[in-house]
Amino acid sequence: MSTRTPELIEAFTDAGLTLGVAESLTGGALCAELIRPAGASAVVVGGVVAYATALKASVLGVDASLLEAQGPVHPDVAAQMAAGVRSVVGSGGEATSVGVSTTGVAGPGSQGGQLPGTVYIAVDSTRGSAVRALSLHGDRDEIRAATVDAAVELLSDVVLRRRPNGE
Numbered sequence: 001m002s003t004r005t006p007e008l009i010e011a012f013t014d015a016g017l018t019l020g021v022a023e024s025l026t027g028g029a030l031c032a033e034l035i036r037p038a039g040a041s042a043v044v045v046g047g048v049v050a051y052a053t054a055l056k057a058s059v060l061g062v063d064a065s066l067l068e069a070q071g072p073v074h075p076d077v078a079a080q081m082a083a084g085v086r087s088v089v090g091s092g093g094e095a096t097s098v099g100v101s102t103t104g105v106a107g108p109g110s111q112g113g114q115l116p117g118t119v120y121i122a123v124d125s126t127r128g129s130a131v132r133a134l135s136l137h138g139d140r141d142e143i144r145a146a147t148v149d150a151a152v153e154l155l156s157d158v159v160l161r162r163r164p165n166g167e
Contacts, residue, residue, distance in 0.1 A: 001033065001036070002033060002148065002149045002152040002153075004152055004153065004156055005033055005034060005036060005037055005152055006036075006037040007156075008034075008152060008155055008156055008160070009034070009037045009039055009040050009043050009044075010037075010039070011156075011159075011160050012043040012098075012159070013039055013042050013043055016097075017043065017097040017098055017125075017159065018043060018044075018045050018090075018096040018097045018098070019034065019043050019044050019045060019096055019097070019098045019099070019100065019155075020045055020046060020047065020048075020085040020086050020088065020089035020090065020095075020096040020098070020099045020100075021034060021044065021046070021047035021048070021085060021089075021099075021100055021101075022047070022048050022050060022060055022081040022082060022084065022085035022088075022099065022100070022101040022102075023047060023048070023049050023050070023051075023101065023102050024049075024050055024051055024056070024072060024081075024101075024102055024103040024104070025102055025103060025104045025105065025106045025119065025143075025144060025147060026102045026144050026147050026148055026151075027049055027051060027144070028047065028049050029144055029145070029148050030047075030100070030102055030147075030148045030151050030152075031044065031046075031047035031049075033148050033152065034152075045089045045090065045091065045096050046089035047085070047089065048060060048085055048088055048089065050081070053067055053071070053072045056072055056077065056080075056081060056103075059084075059088060060080070060081050060084035060085055060088060061080065061083075061084040061087070061088075062077055062080040062081055062084060063076075063080060066080070071111070071112035071113075071114070072103055072111075072112070073103055073104050073105055073111060073112060073114040073118055073119075073120065074103075074120065075120045075122070075131045075133060076131075077103055077120070078101050078102070078103050078120035078121060078122035078131050079101075079122045079124065079129070079131050081099075081101035081103060081122065082099040082100055082101040082122040082123055082124035082129070083099060083124040083129075084099070085099040085100075085101065086098070086099035086124060097125060097126050097127075098123065098124070098125040098126070098127075098155070098159055099123070099124045099125070100121070100122070100123050100124075100151055100154070100155055101121065101122045101123075102119065102120075102121050102147050102148075102151055103119070103120050103121075104117075104118055104119030104120060104134070104143075104147065105117065105118050105119070105143075106140045106143045106144050106147075107139065107140045107143060108139070108140060116140075116143065117134070117135055117136040117137055117138070117143050118134075118135065119133075119134040119135075119136055119143070119147050119150075120132070120133055120134070121134065121147065121150055121151045121154050122154075123154050123155055123158040123159065125158060125159055127158065127159050127161070128158050128159075128161075129158070130154060130157070130158045132150065132154050134146070134147065134150055
């Protein structure tokens with residue numbers, strides 16, 4: 001559980017921002033974390049768990065040729081997932097203000113030549129976009145939990161324009 005999630009949801013609410021979540025290795029854990037604080041229903045519109053590679057293309061609009069060439073664990077895949085979820089969970093023909101995504105290898109084994117702990121998270125928003133590469137250590141649960149925490153941090157950094165020292 002991230003201690004920053006309530007602050008993040010409050011800031012989104014104050015700014016009138018909405019959020020869509022696209023997940024692979026976290027399997028819904030990020031969305032669950034984001035809806036944990038009271039008031040999250042005003043912010044989190046919905047989420048897509050695209051665990052299978054094919055769903056990343058068919059549901060989230062990730063370029064199928066990118067997936068074929070690079071596999072699902074790639075920074076461009078994360079970026080396209082975050083952009084795609086904004087439209088997928090938007091309402092009334094309007095995209096959400098922000099999309100966040102997770103893709104990677106939680107382990108215990110490698111996937112497509114990528115080692116466990118290789119993770120990409122991305123944010124796509126009206127306030128900026130970013131992709132962050134993570135090299136995490138631990139067991140499957142620890143990697144997934146660390147990915148959720150890192151995604152909350154990235155949302156804060158990009159959308160709230162926090163500086164590294166927390167200002």
